[in-house]
Amino acid sequence: MVPTAAALNFVGRATWEALSHHPVATDVFTDAHEVPHVAIGRRADLVVVAPATADLLAKAAHGLADDLLTNTLLTARCPVLFAPAMHTEMWEHPATADNVALLRRRGATVLEPGVGRLTGSDTGKGRLPEPAEIARIAELLLHLGHGLPADLVGRHVVVTAGGTREALDPVRFLGNRSSGRQGFDLASVAAARGARVTLLAANVEAPPPAGTEVVNVISAEALREATHTAAKDADVVIMAAAVADFRPATVVEHKIKKSDADPEPLVLIRNPDILAELVEAKREGRLSALLVGFAAETGDAEADVISHGRAKLARKGCDLLVVNAVGEGKAFGQPDNAAVILGADGSETDIPLGPKTVLAAAICDAIVIRLTS
Numbered sequence: 001m002v003p004t005a006a007a008l009n010f011v012g013r014a015t016w017e018a019l020s021h022h023p024v025a026t027d028v029f030t031d032a033h034e035v036p037h038v039a040i041g042r043r044a045d046l047v048v049v050a051p052a053t054a055d056l057l058a059k060a061a062h063g064l065a066d067d068l069l070t071n072t073l074l075t076a077r078c079p080v081l082f083a084p085a086m087h088t089e090m091w092e093h094p095a096t097a098d099n100v101a102l103l104r105r106r107g108a109t110v111l112e113p114g115v116g117r118l119t120g121s122d123t124g125k126g127r128l129p130e131p132a133e134i135a136r137i138a139e140l141l142l143h144l145g146h147g148l149p150a151d152l153v154g155r156h157v158v159v160t161a162g163g164t165r166e167a168l169d170p171v172r173f174l175g176n177r178s179s180g181r182q183g184f185d186l187a188s189v190a191a192a193r194g195a196r197v198t199l200l201a202a203n204v205e206a207p208p209p210a211g212t213e214v215v216n217v218i219s220a221e222a223l224r225e226a227t228h229t230a231a232k233d234a235d236v237v238i239m240a241a242a243v244a245d246f247r248p249a250t251v252v253e254h255k256i257k258k259s260d261a262d263p264e265p266l267v268l269i270r271n272p273d274i275l276a277e278l279v280e281a282k283r284e285g286r287l288s289a290l291l292v293g294f295a296a297e298t299g300d301a302e303a304d305v306i307s308h309g310r311a312k313l314a315r316k317g318c319d320l321l322v323v324n325a326v327g328e329g330k331a332f333g334q335p336d337n338a339a340v341i342l343g344a345d346g347s348e349t350d351i352p353l354g355p356k357t358v359l360a361a362a363i364c365d366a367i368v369i370r371l372t373s
Helices: 005-010 013-020 036-043 053-063 068-073 088-092 094-106 131-144 180-192 220-231 274-283 305-316 356-372
Strands: 048-053 080-084 115-116 123-127 156-161 196-202 212-217 237-238 246-248 268-270 291-297 320-325 336-343 348-355
Touching: 036 068, 036 156, 048 053, 048 068, 048 094, 053 068, 053 080, 053 094, 080 131, 088 094, 131 180, 131 212, 131 348, 131 356, 156 180, 156 220, 180 196, 180 212, 180 356, 196 220, 196 274, 212 220, 220 237, 220 274, 237 274, 237 356, 274 291, 274 305, 291 305, 291 356, 305 320, 305 336, 320 356, 336 356, 348 356
Parallel strands: 048 080, 156 196, 156 237, 196 212, 237 291, 291 320
Antiparallel strands: 115 123, 246 268, 320 336, 336 348
16 A cells, blocks of 8 residues: 555554555655655556546646655556546546546546536536445456557447346346346446446446446336437447346236236237347438447357357347346346357357456457447
8 A cells, every 4th residue: 555645644654554554655756765656666567546536646646745645656667557536526527537538548447427416515527436346347457468458438438237127026036147237347447447327227236337328227128218218318228238129018006916717817918129229220320320239148959159159140130149148147237247149240259258357358359340340
């Protein structure tokens, strides 16, 4: 841990040392014989600055080095992750915007701050991203060995996440096992690469990624409406949500009571295919977004997972299809994921089992290639 002098005003030195199990210093002269202002940056595999204040971002952007932390940033040759936290006015100031853009162009990863309670009674954009989100992006940077490129700046990315629920009665529904984690990580990585992200979240309990505009939905029909609205000015639409294929033909207005008689058979009707509707809108010139679909497959006696995925890609007509093998302990609700990214151009990219942020970064890579080609 390398605190600044200001940080020690918030958290005492004894607390820093107890948490890190190491002595802490803010200047370059403590233990000068070990040359800490050079050695720390050289040894690091990753530098995480959290919270990154407006002052710290300005110093880092312009190469100022008046304490141990800013000296470390100048000597670090590893990925650097900034997690900003400040008042809304500071974050939106042109000077801060220019400093963030400069850091991103140089290869640093600067997260978007969250929206919520700030100091005192103030609320707005500028809240420190949730620790779990910072940790997931940090893990991704360690895996990649480099920062995230700012190659989605100026792009509007729409991501659907979670699993839809189709009501049977006021308390029961048909649903699925999707946790929304993959969609949330896609939104988080896209935002970290500079995109304006609209996240359509279907029944997800986790806090949304910082810097995203969140629209909460429940059913497939609600998701359909929200997706068509958000897609109008989108550059990319990523359909990562697990959308119910069917819904009950009727919804009982009261709770269905258990009785001695057998229940009435459940009649299902087909839900609209949102991705197919988007593809049709693109073919008719009403939509220009690059379309990314997901396919959760199990394989069967007729074909394996990839064969089913290729057939679905041809049937759907989207630009990219991410094919997951699903089942007990796979994909849904798990921290890791593996997939094959199939392209309409015949490409095939195999992503081995790893953190879902790694798959998210690979999907963004494939998207950027197609946006810029």
